[in-house]
Amino acid sequence: MSGTFVGMPAFPKAAHEAVGNQTLRANLRHATHTIRAKRAAAVAEVSDWAELREAGKRIKDHTLRHLDRYLVQLEESVTAAGGIVHWAADADEANRIVADLVKETGESEVVKVKSMATQEIGLNEALEAEGIRAYETDLAELIVQLGKDRPSHILVPAIHRNRGEIRDIFTREMSEWGRPAPEGLTDTPAELADAARLHLREKFLRARVGVSGANFMVAETGTLVVVESEGNGRMCLTLPETLISVVGIEKIVPTWRDLEVFLQTLPRSSTAERMNPYTSTWTGTTDGDGPRTFHLVLLDNGRTDTLADEVGRQALRCIRCSACLNVCPVYERAGGHAYGSVYPGPIGAILSPQLRGTGSEIDASLPYASSLCGACYEVCPVAIDIPEVLVHLRERVVQGGPVTREGNKVVLKPAKGHAAERAAMRAARWAFGRPGALRAGQRLASRTRRLHPRTLPGPGKAWSATRDLPPVPAEPFRDWWQRTTGGTTEGTAK
Amino acid sequence: MSSRERILGRVRRALADVPQDDPSYGEAVARDYLREHGARSPEETVELLAENLADYRAVVHRCGADELPSVLARLLAERKAATVLVPPGLDEAWLAETDTARVADRVESGAHELDRVDSVVTACAVAVAETGTIVLDGGPDQGRRRITLVPDHHICVVRVPGQVVSSVPQALERLDPARPLTWISGPSATSDIELDRVEGVHGPRTLEVILVG
Numbered sequence: 001m002s003g004t005f006v007g008m009p010a011f012p013k014a015a016h017e018a019v020g021n022q023t024l025r026a027n028l029r030h031a032t033h034t035i036r037a038k039r040a041a042a043v044a045e046v047s048d049w050a051e052l053r054e055a056g057k058r059i060k061d062h063t064l065r066h067l068d069r070y071l072v073q074l075e076e077s078v079t080a081a082g083g084i085v086h087w088a089a090d091a092d093e094a095n096r097i098v099a100d101l102v103k104e105t106g107e108s109e110v111v112k113v114k115s116m117a118t119q120e121i122g123l124n125e126a127l128e129a130e131g132i133r134a135y136e137t138d139l140a141e142l143i144v145q146l147g148k149d150r151p152s153h154i155l156v157p158a159i160h161r162n163r164g165e166i167r168d169i170f171t172r173e174m175s176e177w178g179r180p181a182p183e184g185l186t187d188t189p190a191e192l193a194d195a196a197r198l199h200l201r202e203k204f205l206r207a208r209v210g211v212s213g214a215n216f217m218v219a220e221t222g223t224l225v226v227v228e229s230e231g232n233g234r235m236c237l238t239l240p241e242t243l244i245s246v247v248g249i250e251k252i253v254p255t256w257r258d259l260e261v262f263l264q265t266l267p268r269s270s271t272a273e274r275m276n277p278y279t280s281t282w283t284g285t286t287d288g289d290g291p292r293t294f295h296l297v298l299l300d301n302g303r304t305d306t307l308a309d310e311v312g313r314q315a316l317r318c319i320r321c322s323a324c325l326n327v328c329p330v331y332e333r334a335g336g337h338a339y340g341s342v343y344p345g346p347i348g349a350i351l352s353p354q355l356r357g358t359g360s361e362i363d364a365s366l367p368y369a370s371s372l373c374g375a376c377y378e379v380c381p382v383a384i385d386i387p388e389v390l391v392h393l394r395e396r397v398v399q400g401g402p403v404t405r406e407g408n409k410v411v412l413k414p415a416k417g418h419a420a421e422r423a424a425m426r427a428a429r430w431a432f433g434r435p436g437a438l439r440a441g442q443r444l445a446s447r448t449r450r451l452h453p454r455t456l457p458g459p460g461k462a463w464s465a466t467r468d469l470p471p472v473p474a475e476p477f478r479d480w481w482q483r484t485t486g487g488t489t490e491g492t493a494k
Numbered sequence: 495m496s497s498r499e500r501i502l503g504r505v506r507r508a509l510a511d512v513p514q515d516d517p518s519y520g521e522a523v524a525r526d527y528l529r530e531h532g533a534r535s536p537e538e539t540v541e542l543l544a545e546n547l548a549d550y551r552a553v554v555h556r557c558g559a560d561e562l563p564s565v566l567a568r569l570l571a572e573r574k575a576a577t578v579l580v581p582p583g584l585d586e587a588w589l590a591e592t593d594t595a596r597v598a599d600r601v602e603s604g605a606h607e608l609d610r611v612d613s614v615v616t617a618c619a620v621a622v623a624e625t626g627t628i629v630l631d632g633g634p635d636q637g638r639r640r641i642t643l644v645p646d647h648h649i650c651v652v653r654v655p656g657q658v659v660s661s662v663p664q665a666l667e668r669l670d671p672a673r674p675l676t677w678i679s680g681p682s683a684t685s686d687i688e689l690d691r692v693e694g695v696h697g698p699r700t701l702e703v704i705l706v707g
């Protein structure tokens with residue numbers, strides 16, 4: 001994945017700093033609570049939500065289990081419709097392909113539709129290094145780009161900014177990039193949106209090259225789908241002469257009909273709307289309407305490694321709605337930056353360590369960035385069992401084991417820093433396998449309970465710093481059970 | 495080895511656990527969800543469309559086929575539109591009563607020219623009641639995608655009840671994926687400032703829908 005976040009501290013440290021930021025916490029609380037209630041209402045409107053969710057899950061699972069076949073089919077149908085298909089094994093290759101395609105057109109600037117895949121590979125920075133300027137045109141991406149900031153949410157990358165901060169960024173930075181912000185710009189959202197409209201319009205009208213991602217690719221027909229709100233997507237998809245779409249290989253659905261599921265579940269999960277303002281679909285090129293040249297760059301960049309993990313591969317079902325972020329108590333408090341990836345929140349905590357591996361400090365800590373409350377699983381429109389994958393990845397971090405990296409099977413060593421946890425688990429396994437020892441231990445613990453410290457000493461200190469130690473009962477359960485014959489004869493603890 | 499071969503090879507190795515007799519697409523995908531939500535008469539479906547369009551800030555008008563030219567003339571006059579863009583196959587009679595100067599869409603007309611046009615009038619391919627959506631498929635009475643994007647005022651004519659379906663599944667059945675499609679639900683909007691919806695960003699800021707029939 002991108003080098004944008006290299007050197008990020010582990011999640012606990014980054015989160016600790018973030019929760020001290022009062023403005024950030026207020027902004028996030030306000031935004032996530034607004035959308036939570038709206039999403040619930042939008043979902044409650046359709047009586048067959050559970051069935052739509054199950055169908056979405058099954059379509060994606062089936063596609064992933066036969067991904068080779070569907071990739072080849074997609075390539076054929078896109079080519080037949082007049083598109084040109086490229087394959088990129090990693091971020092560097094994808095960036096090189098896009099930069100070369102832009103250079104071939106002779107242009108030195110591109111307009112971009114909001115796209116997670118191009119964020120993931122750090123395309124803007126790679127193009128900049130080649131002398132090509134990429135203009136983000138989604139409002140939130142524009143706020144991030146102008147503010148020289150990092151995205152903190154999948155759908156609304158500038159969710160950490162409130163209206164006042166956005167006004168200040170526009171007033172200060174717009175003139176550097178083109179048309180300045182209007183005089184006397186206030187912080188009303190409508191005025192801010194209008195300032196973005198004016199600022200970007202000249203760029204849309206002169207653009208010769210557009211860069212996008214896609215929400216879905218239909219294998220059967222070769223159709224790509226972009227779901228959006230503002231119309232910046234439509235601008236980038238229809239006005240330029242050349243369109244380059246960079247899309248992860250997991251975005252395929254087999255048939256046109258499959259869209260009937262996701263076009264119902266995605267808008268309601270994402271922006272809590274019955275339908276988003278604009279959805280564009282295109283199949284190759286159309287004479288006289290839209291770009292004359294269409295390139296599709298199919299991106300792996302860790303996806304096949306993720307696919308190789310039978311438990312973890314369900315993360316590839318993700319349709320990037322961000323409902324799991326909006327509902328997550330950890331995300332709400334820590335914010336998106338603490339996750340050290342363009343994919344923050346619960347889905348990021350399972351996606352980033354799989355796409356990038358658990359080699360870095362931040363990636364090894366991400367599976368722990370959760371209280372395992374399960375709210376993310378409940379709202380997920382494709383039923384990704386995020387807690388299950390989190391626990392699976394924790395096990396991998398602590399114990400090590402076989403994984404696939406860049407297509408090769410390797411054996412991961414147990415991570416450092418989990419020695420106390422491993423020792424505790426080994427001790428527990430030993431004791432639970434020996435009933436006599438367990439009984440003796442429990443009795444000893446009960447008798448000495450008044451002497452127990454409130455926090456653990458040594459390596460257990462960090463664990464008990466944020467947790468209360470459970471109180472030990474005066475009598476072990478099994479002793480109580482025996483003494484009262486399973487609770488049938490009344491009795492109190494000795 | 496090409497990247498294509500490399501990626502396909504990785505995919506195949508990653509899926510070594512998938513058995514040869516894994517369920518086929520038809521067996522694997524259960525479609526227990528509804529084709530439409532609730533039973534409605536055609537008139538009720540049109541009502542729902544009007545309601546949902548309005549809910550997302552489209553301005554909805556209803557009229558009979560004979561009234562359409564005068565309604566269009568009135569809407570363009572109210573907007574004080576000096577020019578109106580017309581797709582090549584739009585019914586001539588629709589604009590018979592307006593004084594607004596017509597601009598034909600030509601393939602060679604650039605985006606800057608479109609930006610100087612005040613309004614655009616089109617028909618549509620299908621409309622979806624449950625979601626308040628109109629779908630354009632680039633047919634002769636709808637024109638190229640850009641003409642309904644760059645001007646700030648879009649008037650879309652929907653023939654009811656013939657062009658109206660209840661649900662998204664029914665709409666997809668009627669549409670041809672080979673054509674470039676634009677699904678429009680209200681004027682352009684954004685939720686990017688504090689996750690609150692604001693209408694009016696890059697697409698037409700005013701969307702008027704005339705339900706004719």
